Amino acid sequence: MIIILTSKSIGENKGSLITSGTKKRPDGRAFDEMRPLKIEAGVLERADGSAYLEIGDNKVLAAVYGPRELHVRRLLKPNMAILRCRYNMAPFSVGDRKRPGPDRRSVEISKLTAEALNPSVFLEKFPRSTIDIFIEVLQAEGGTRCAGISAASVALADAGIPMRDMVAACAAGKSDGKVIMDLSEVEDKEGEADVPIAMMPRTGDITLLQMDGHLTSSEFEQALDLAIKGCKTISEEQKKAIKNRYGD
């Protein structure tokens, strides 16, 4: 009976391989395993701060300019700096060429990245100025918003901007009936739910929490725990990346 069910589920989900032991995901990862991660700080010459991040096949570049003078008077805040963010996907970052320029998705991600990073930065130290963040997705394979936030936070630290903590972001979700960490593109598209979160690991404050799809409350708890675990792993890598820059 069980064998019949398994073969049926294989027939439905083209992405999943034949199950063997605990490794049950299309790319052979365990349910709580992240894709290989690489972060490098200070990669751009002309930016005040920058970072390059790879997670799986995602390749993301983040640049920070500022704090610098703000000429748009209506945006200026007399008691603090403002944080502006632009998330952009390169036309060659996905399989089918993406039309260049901002679209609904990238405008949403730009806004949410700025809001995820906002609580971490001591904006009140630079009144009447702006900090600009540019996130460029060079190659996308699911989870670029989290990759973007993690990279941007390293870039902010690299720019010497005072922060409460470095923000790390990771997603969890449900695919093929299982709650898993760090969804790949296939798992995101064919899966049941995606929960990206961003947090400050030291305090445990969550600065971004989204969910798309359906999860029961216990599954949600599981997913959140997995995502938090992922954030902590990423946070360690972020710290290493900054320290590596100065040969420590």
Add this chain to the structure above:
Amino acid sequence: MLLVEDKQIVVPGEILAEGDYHSGRGTFKEVDKICSSLVGLVAVRDKKISVIPLQSKYIPKRGDVVIGKISDIRFSMWNLDINSPYSGILPAAEVFGKDKRELSRAFDVGDVLFLRVVDVDEVKKVKLGLKGRGLGKFRGGILIYITPTKVPRLIGKKGSMINMIKDQTRCEVVVGQNGIVWVKGKPEMERVVQKVVKTIEEEAHTSGLTDRIRDMLLELLGKNDNKDEKTTKEEDDFKEELIQ
């Protein structure tokens, strides 16, 4: 309880100490923990912990001497870019006194000046002045931009580092507290200074820097002489070939 060592590199959010310590520059206090807010080096003095940043922007302070570039001319003042989140203004009265003269005749857009910060008000308007010894307009030379926190390292103890560079390269070197360095000398010497200043910026957090920079300077200058000789010799050879 201290959790880090003196001169250790820390990252934002790293816990530096718990309990009976004071929070200095580059740190903040959360309940009873002292945390770093910057990427920098820890400095512990008695019970006070601070973090010296490795990268920063210049925040204007009254009394600082800075180098600025004229970015705009208005009715009665110049606007200057001083490598900071806040641009500076130089009122015409600072230059002309009570006389009324055309501003662009004195300084034009793109001119580089050595100035003093006269006042910074609560809306971050940075008033600059030219009254003081050595202040005024630079003619010729090149500008090098470094992180303002590394200015003390470039100057060295009682000017040891900067004087060494000046003596070795026979260049005029002026350092503004906003991280702009003006250099004037022979073009090849200017390039040597630029290279050396950039190295100091990169390696500012390491020890024994002055000695290494001295070696680097000697090497660069020595090499330059050799290279010049070689090129002239090659040119001579080339000329001889042409004649033949």
